[in-house]
Amino acid sequence: MTTRTAVALHLENVTKVYHKGENDVRALDGITLDIETGEFLAVVGPSGSGKTTFLNILGCLDAPTKGSIVYDGTDLRGLGEKGMSAYRRDRISFVFQSYNLIPVLTVRENVELPLLIERKLDAKEIRRRADEMIAAVGLAGKENRYPRELSGGQEQRVAIARALVKQPLVILADEPTANLDSHTAEEIVELMHRINAERGSTFVFSTHDRLVMDHARRVVTIKDGRVTADERKPSAAGK
Amino acid sequence: MGTLWKIALRNTIRHGRRTIITAVVMMVGISIFIFFDSMLAGLDRMAVDNMANYTTSSLKIRTPAYVQDIEATPLDKGLPHPEGTLAAVAAQGLEGAPRILFVARVSNYTDEIPVLADAVDPSADARVFKLAQAVTKGSWLSRAAPHSIVLGVELARELKVGVGDTVLISAQTVNDVTNADEYTVAGLVSAPVPDVNRAGLFMPLDDARVLLDAPAGSSGLVTEVDVALPRAASLPAAIAQGNAVATRLRAALPSERVDPIGSLAESYLALRNAKASYSLIPIIIVLIISAVGIVNTILMSVYSRIREIGVLRAYGMTAGDIRLLFTLEGLALGLAGSCLGVAFGAFLDFLLIARGIDMSAFSSGSLPVSGILRGEWNPTTMLIGFTFGMVVSVLAARIPARRAGRLEPTQALRFQ
Numbered sequence: 001m002t003t004r005t006a007v008a009l010h011l012e013n014v015t016k017v018y019h020k021g022e023n024d025v026r027a028l029d030g031i032t033l034d035i036e037t038g039e040f041l042a043v044v045g046p047s048g049s050g051k052t053t054f055l056n057i058l059g060c061l062d063a064p065t066k067g068s069i070v071y072d073g074t075d076l077r078g079l080g081e082k083g084m085s086a087y088r089r090d091r092i093s094f095v096f097q098s099y100n101l102i103p104v105l106t107v108r109e110n111v112e113l114p115l116l117i118e119r120k121l122d123a124k125e126i127r128r129r130a131d132e133m134i135a136a137v138g139l140a141g142k143e144n145r146y147p148r149e150l151s152g153g154q155e156q157r158v159a160i161a162r163a164l165v166k167q168p169l170v171i172l173a174d175e176p177t178a179n180l181d182s183h184t185a186e187e188i189v190e191l192m193h194r195i196n197a198e199r200g201s202t203f204v205f206s207t208h209d210r211l212v213m214d215h216a217r218r219v220v221t222i223k224d225g226r227v228t229a230d231e232r233k234p235s236a237a238g239k
Numbered sequence: 240m241g242t243l244w245k246i247a248l249r250n251t252i253r254h255g256r257r258t259i260i261t262a263v264v265m266m267v268g269i270s271i272f273i274f275f276d277s278m279l280a281g282l283d284r285m286a287v288d289n290m291a292n293y294t295t296s297s298l299k300i301r302t303p304a305y306v307q308d309i310e311a312t313p314l315d316k317g318l319p320h321p322e323g324t325l326a327a328v329a330a331q332g333l334e335g336a337p338r339i340l341f342v343a344r345v346s347n348y349t350d351e352i353p354v355l356a357d358a359v360d361p362s363a364d365a366r367v368f369k370l371a372q373a374v375t376k377g378s379w380l381s382r383a384a385p386h387s388i389v390l391g392v393e394l395a396r397e398l399k400v401g402v403g404d405t406v407l408i409s410a411q412t413v414n415d416v417t418n419a420d421e422y423t424v425a426g427l428v429s430a431p432v433p434d435v436n437r438a439g440l441f442m443p444l445d446d447a448r449v450l451l452d453a454p455a456g457s458s459g460l461v462t463e464v465d466v467a468l469p470r471a472a473s474l475p476a477a478i479a480q481g482n483a484v485a486t487r488l489r490a491a492l493p494s495e496r497v498d499p500i501g502s503l504a505e506s507y508l509a510l511r512n513a514k515a516s517y518s519l520i521p522i523i524i525v526l527i528i529s530a531v532g533i534v535n536t537i538l539m540s541v542y543s544r545i546r547e548i549g550v551l552r553a554y555g556m557t558a559g560d561i562r563l564l565f566t567l568e569g570l571a572l573g574l575a576g577s578c579l580g581v582a583f584g585a586f587l588d589f590l591l592i593a594r595g596i597d598m599s600a601f602s603s604g605s606l607p608v609s610g611i612l613r614g615e616w617n618p619t620t621m622l623i624g625f626t627f628g629m630v631v632s633v634l635a636a637r638i639p640a641r642r643a644g645r646l647e648p649t650q651a652l653r654f655q
Binding site: 056059061062081082085086088089090093094096098100102103104105109113114116117118 | 241242245246249250253546547549550551552553554555556557558560648649652
């Protein structure tokens with residue numbers, strides 16, 4: 001088990017090249033970046049700029065063609081498929097644009113899922129943590145509902161509870177408010193912001209949403225696979 | 240594993256229509272397999288029972304020389320001490336009946352038909368065979384009514400004779416000269432064995448000895464002693480019982496040949512086994528269709544849940560976990576189909592055992608399979624059907640499960 005350092009993630013010259021027919025597409029082009037523990041960071045940029053590839057690589061869903069990622073002091077180069085799965089299982093969580101809850105599982109079972117995959121805690125502790133997270137996202141009393149019985153905003157709250165329950169090193173959120181109306185989107189961003197402040201969880205978003213950008217304490221702009229701006233705010237909106 | 244089972248089972252229930260269709264196809268395959276097996280076992284039992292009751296008996300004692308030359312029905316190779324043979328049978332607590340098998344020609348004075356006639360001791364024969372109960376017109380043979388015969392119904396029809404009519408029977412005597420005499424038809428027998436009805440001719444032992452110019456009395460000519468055994472619970476049990484009694488009788492009668500029902504019915508069982516393998520073809524086809532159904536159902540499940548696969552992979556499930564998840568869905572489908580198949584097969588079995596099928600309309604050729612066919616319970620077949628269903632399901636699920644396992648998480652999450 002590695003110990004946490006102030007720098008949660010360090011990317012060094014990360015490059016990702018996709019081969020499409022005879023052409024090479026350079027989705028990421030030599031990104032070097034530090035992400036500190038407890039950051040609330042928005043990754044912005046036009047469509048096709050490389051935001052999703054950046055998140056996929058941060059999330060160990062994809063491996064860089066070149067460069068290194070050091071997670072909490074551990075270099076992930078050469079981990080292989082099983083090693084990447086294990087790292088995702090233990091240290092990383094995701095919040096998706098379209099929530100992606102498992103439709104046949106209840107709210108509680110969806111939230112318990114990462115802990116069940118992790119297989120480190122007993123059933124009682126898993127349930128306690130899940131119920132605590134469900135309450136933290138404001139869904140106490142809805143533990144036994146199925147996703148189809150929830151609104152979009154409630155589904156995204158469940159997705160956030162699912163992401164937080166295993167207390168990951170970093171939570172990666174790909175356009176988390178894109179499918180929500182502005183009122184619900186604001187609620188969700190405030191919820192994430194509150195959790196970030198209370199628990200010190202590290203959030204990294206990709207977004208087009210001005211609201212999310214306004215709440216972020218750091219905004220990294222990616223264009224053509226490169227970091228073109230890295231803006232840190234002394235205090236973000238809503239704080 | 241518990242979570243995977245939970246997701247697999249709930250998805251199987253969630254896509255109820257797909258699950259039901261696949262399970263019903265499996266149910267048809269497995270229940271047909273169980274029903275056919277029961278029917279074939281019943282058919283075997285019926286045929287062997289009919290042989291034991293109407294033609295061969297459960298066990299036959301002859302001389303080895305007689306059996307070696309059996310095609311010629313040699314009257315000079317009969318049992319040397321028939322009373323001793325019968326005593327050995329009685330010593331085992333069993334009923335025995337002496338018989339002479341001989342070639343005869345039966346004539347209505349216009350036409351003549353050659354038959355294999357059976358000379359029987361009327362009362363002893365009635366304790367070993369069920370021919371006396373199969374007499375549909377007139378009566379069975381009796382010592383009190385000499386010069387009487389019983390004919391198979393179809394033979395009588397062919398000869399255009401009925402009860403009370405006289406026929407002329409001729410045969411080669413033991414001295415190899417032809418002898419003939421007139422006999423009255425006392426009864427007509429209609430047995431569930433086509434051969435008996437077509438060519439059955441039964442006459443009292445004493446009359447036959449006179450006709451054949453053979454020695455009379457208790458140590459007179461007897462070519463075989465037929466033995467009745469209690470009805471066993473199943474065909475294999477009947478064969479085992481016959482073999483055990485045969486072993487004991489061989490010890491008591493070392494110079495005679497003892498053939499139990501397993502040997503007497505050997506040619507029938509071999510013929511039936513050859514036909515049974517053909518009857519398995521439709522069952523295999525139905526099970527292949529259900530395997531295709533399972534592949535299709537699980538593939539549909541994979542394609543409708545690609546993003547879900549992506550999420551599970553993102554949360555740390557390995558490709559192996561995903562393969563296992565869809566294999567478990569196949570297992571759940573197989574479990575549903577196999578349980579339904581065994582339950583419905585058992586129901587069909589119950590109907591076949593309780594009600595039976597009247598085989599008279601299907602009776603053809605020389606197979607002794609006329610009468611009411613009743614199925615036989617066979618738990619082993621049910622277990623085979625169930626196991627086969629499960630194995631087919633798991634093997635069929637492997638194809639889509641492997642495809643699901645190969646999906647890259649990034650591709651799966653992008654899938655719209």
